[in-house]
Amino acid sequence: MNARRKTCRDMSDVRTEIDALDREIVALLADRLHFIGEAARIKASRDAxxxxxxxxxxxxxxxxxxxxxxxxxxxxxxxxxxxxxxxxAHEFGEFDRLHK
Structure with a gap:
């Protein structure tokens, strides 16, 4: 079992854990989107x-x-x-913006 996974006492615990995970997921998705932008900057062709x-x-x-x-x-x-x-879709937008 994953060390982060625990037994919650009540719904308040469940919601607290889910809210904390959601904040982490959003931060990770923001990092992922940053690298999508990097790909748009680096790629030489829109076809790529x-x-x-x-x-x-x-x-x-x-x-x-x-x-x-x-x-x-x-x-x-x-x-x-x-x-x-x-x-x-985001990368296409970034590519178009960066490679005018």
């Missing part, structure tokens, strides 16, 4: 923004990480597919 083999690589890695964490990979995959699509 959508990279299907990389999308499938990310999904495979996330599914493996979910399994390793004791989580059903079918739960995380659609969340990550949406995240990746939104990230690609």
């Amino acid at each position: 923004v959508r990279d299907e083999p990389r999308v499938e690589d990310v999904i495979a890695k996330v599914r493996a990480a979910a399994s390793a964490a004791g989580m059903n990979p079918d739960f995380i995959e659609p969340i990550y597919r949406d995240l990746v699509e939104r990230s690609i």
Whole structure:
């Protein structure tokens, strides 16, 4: 069992733990979006923004990480597919902004 996972006394404990995790998740997503911007800056061609083999690589890695964490990979995959699509859309916007 993950050392962070604990038994809560009541719903207040549950909500406190979820709120703390949500703050961490948002901070991590902000970091991820920063690196999406870095990709937009570094890529020489707009055609390089959508990279299907990389999308499938990310999904495979996330599914493996979910399994390793004791989580059903079918739960995380659609969340990550949406995240990746939104990230690609953001990268297109950043690419266009940076490479005028």
